[in-house]
Amino acid sequence: MSSMKIENLRKTFGQAEILRGISLDVRDGEFVALVGPSGCGKSTLLRLIAGLEASTSGRIVIGDRDVTRLQPKERDVAMVFQNYALYPHLTVRANMGFSLKLRGEWKEFIDGKVDEAAAVLGLEDLLDRYPGQLSGGQRQRVATGRAIVRDPKLFLFDEPLSNLDAKLRVQMRTEIKALHQRLGSTMIYVTHDQIEAMTLADRIVVMQAGKIEQEGAPLDLYDQPANAFVGGFLGSPAMNFIKGTVREGAVVSADGTRLPLAAGIGAQEGREVLWGARPESILPRDGGFEGVVEVVEPTGPDTQLLVRVAGQPLVVLLRTRTRVSPGDRINLGISETDIHLFDAGEGLRIVP
Helix, strand or coil: CCCEEEEEEEEEECCEEEEEEEEEEECCCCEEEEECCCCCCHHHHHHHHHCCCCCCEEEEEECCEECCCCCHHHCCEEEECCCCCCCCCCCHHHHHHHHHHHCCCCHHHHHHHHHHHHHHHCCHHHCCCCHHHCCHHHHHHHHHHHHHCCCCCEEEEECCCCCCCHHHHHHHHHHHHHHHHHHCCCEEEEECCHHHHHHHCCEEEEEECCEEEEEECHHHHHHCCCEHHHHHHCCCCCCEEEEEEEECCEEECCCCCEEECCCCCCCCCCCEEEEEECHHHCEEEEEEEEEEEEEEEECCCCEEEEEEECCEEEEEEECCCCCCCCCCEEEEECCHHHEEEEECCCCEECCC
């Protein structure tokens, strides 16, 4: 296990600047998830940490060593890839012990390490099989086991679950979380799936266009997003936004709909804002703002509604079953403490 420090890391490809001054501290034993849309630079950052790409400028320190210019094999990190990267002609045992064999370790030592990792991952009965004889989830466990046997200072995961079906992703997500709790290792996990990040990580780093937008504990980012991008990226369904103007203690949309405004929010009269509300915070309420139901999606315990409010679609997530139909008019309300307000221009959070 080891800590990691990144200082003002930059990466350019030709004229394109992929990473624009990334600085990040990762504590020993911490699980950090890097999230953001495709092309934001998260996988590039992981490859720089692993040494698979060279940075344009900046420093990477793992433990007490500056590894910025070291080769991948000198960094003592292990990476689990999206496509498993297993050797098809080698058994599971041979795949898991391959890096130790390259290091010149004794066969008895390699077998011991492989057996230990196989026991952790439930692979004991699969050690003599070949990758082509395994399911997707089993292959991913083998790839993870290959990283574990090296006993690295840092584990790097590059979207390891993206090739799995939805049910298997949930299962593997649980296994990875249990693995981290068991090993106590330092892990950096790249994903575009914010649900994975919320459930797995001790800390989330949200990236966009090569920069860090916000970092912090999952629920802190969910409850207090620094800007509209973070608010809209974290959460499923995503946060609702309606553009309006602050007038007489409310946010007034273009069609005149008045939306509630938290007291003391600090937005001055006439300011153009984005009114934000999470779907689960909006509830049917007499005397609230009115909308027209367009779509009803029952999921069993929950009901998701698409409601037209102020000329814009608003997603409402009800934690109960409800009897509404498309075309129905519905009154909605929200607690003042659940309202998020952002500047309409820069998208920054407006706080009291």
